[in-house]
Amino acid sequence: MNKRKPKTQATRLTTEEKAFELELEIMLRSTGHLFPITPEQVAAFQKLGLDEEVPDDCKDPLADLIKKRNEEK
Amino acid sequence: MSNQIDLKSLPIAQLFSLMTNNEEFTGTSLRAYYEFQARYEKVLWNACKSVCKKDNFHKIIGLEKDVYRISMQEIYLKSNSFEESLGKVSKELQDQLLIGWFSRIAEVEKEKLTVEKRKFEKFNLVVPDYHDHLEELKIYQTDTDDFLQAEKKKDRKEELYRRRKEIYDKVWVKLKPRERDILLEYFSIKGGRKYLSEDRIAYLCAKWKITLDNLLQIKRRAFQKLESFCEDEQKKTENAGDPLNN
Numbered sequence: 001m002n003k004r005k006p007k008t009q010a011t012r013l014t015t016e017e018k019a020f021e022l023e024l025e026i027m028l029r030s031t032g033h034l035f036p037i038t039p040e041q042v043a044a045f046q047k048l049g050l051d052e053e054v055p056d057d058c059k060d061p062l063a064d065l066i067k068k069r070n071e072e073k
Numbered sequence: 074m075s076n077q078i079d080l081k082s083l084p085i086a087q088l089f090s091l092m093t094n095n096e097e098f099t100g101t102s103l104r105a106y107y108e109f110q111a112r113y114e115k116v117l118w119n120a121c122k123s124v125c126k127k128d129n130f131h132k133i134i135g136l137e138k139d140v141y142r143i144s145m146q147e148i149y150l151k152s153n154s155f156e157e158s159l160g161k162v163s164k165e166l167q168d169q170l171l172i173g174w175f176s177r178i179a180e181v182e183k184e185k186l187t188v189e190k191r192k193f194e195k196f197n198l199v200v201p202d203y204h205d206h207l208e209e210l211k212i213y214q215t216d217t218d219d220f221l222q223a224e225k226k227k228d229r230k231e232e233l234y235r236r237r238k239e240i241y242d243k244v245w246v247k248l249k250p251r252e253r254d255i256l257l258e259y260f261s262i263k264g265g266r267k268y269l270s271e272d273r274i275a276y277l278c279a280k281w282k283i284t285l286d287n288l289l290q291i292k293r294r295a296f297q298k299l300e301s302f303c304e305d306e307q308k309k310t311e312n313a314g315d316p317l318n319n
Contacts, residue, residue: 020300025260027241032123034260035176035183038210039169042176044238050119058118058138061145062106066098 080108085167089155106149113168117141117175125183130254139186144179147200151178154202174206180261188276236310244302251281252295259292 028034030044078101080088091105118141125137157167181200201209245253258277259269269277277288 017296017300021296023237024241024256024296024299027238028245028257028260031238031242032120033127033245034257035120035124035180037173037176039166039173042169042172044234045120045123045172046116048123050123051115052119052122054114054118054141055138058141061110061142062098062103062149064142065146065149069098 080104083108084164085109085112085171086155086157089152092149092152093155106152109148110145113171113175114145116172117145117179120172120176121179121183124179128250128253128257130250133187136183136186140179140183143182143186144175147178147182148175151200151202154204156203170207170210173210174201174203177201177206177209184261240303240306240310244299244306247302248295248298252291252298255281255288255292256295256299 025034026041029036029038029041032045032048032050036042036045078091080091083091083105088105088109092102092109095102095105121141121144122137125133125140129136162170178200248256255277258273274285274288277283278285281288283291
């Protein structure tokens, strides 16, 4: 039976790698690959100037919820 | 009388207060919600669309619409958690905090929908309320000075940042889809957590039919590739005589 332990060394990052990792996450969250979380990321995301209108079938997200609640009553 | 209130002139905190302090799904509560929606729907929708469309490895149709709808519902259902907890902050910062909260909800919902639609094991992901969001934000962003001075950025720093972003955009697409997906998973729903949970590792291994060892190697290699791509791009910019690099 193979009792080899999974390697854990690969998860240890150097300081430079950690800094790069942090920068990468900030970039991904600032450019719309991931959702922006911090105020800085939100500000950067807003600067992308994405300006598409909400589609008609998303204009009333609460409608389904209200309908469901009414049915439960 | 609440029905005489001009909602358009109210700050966001009061809208949330009206959502919460009036009977759920009735007059004033709903009116307050729809005013909130009118103010923020565009930016929130565009965040959902961008994130769900880019790197959509599962090719789930309409994911961005579902994520948007459910996240807006969660905002309403969790409206009682909203608080002006940071004292006097600018309207702009308050907006950014609100969008950040929505984003964390949307990130969880996107994951839930993805897992559900791909029929992978479901995880017990907890949708953060506003308070959770702020708490995790403090962990996430440890430098409180930066946090409170979010609006203060120097022109030069901004310009360098913008160029760096362009470089990332350029090199990101050079990675293989599997590498991109693994890196995105690695950063998603991290909150205050530092490492991928066992569930998420199992999920990634199942999705890409790889072992744990492979996963770690792919992740590490992807980082190295990105770093090297970025360095190359940076050198190209410097060689082109960019004054900002001097």
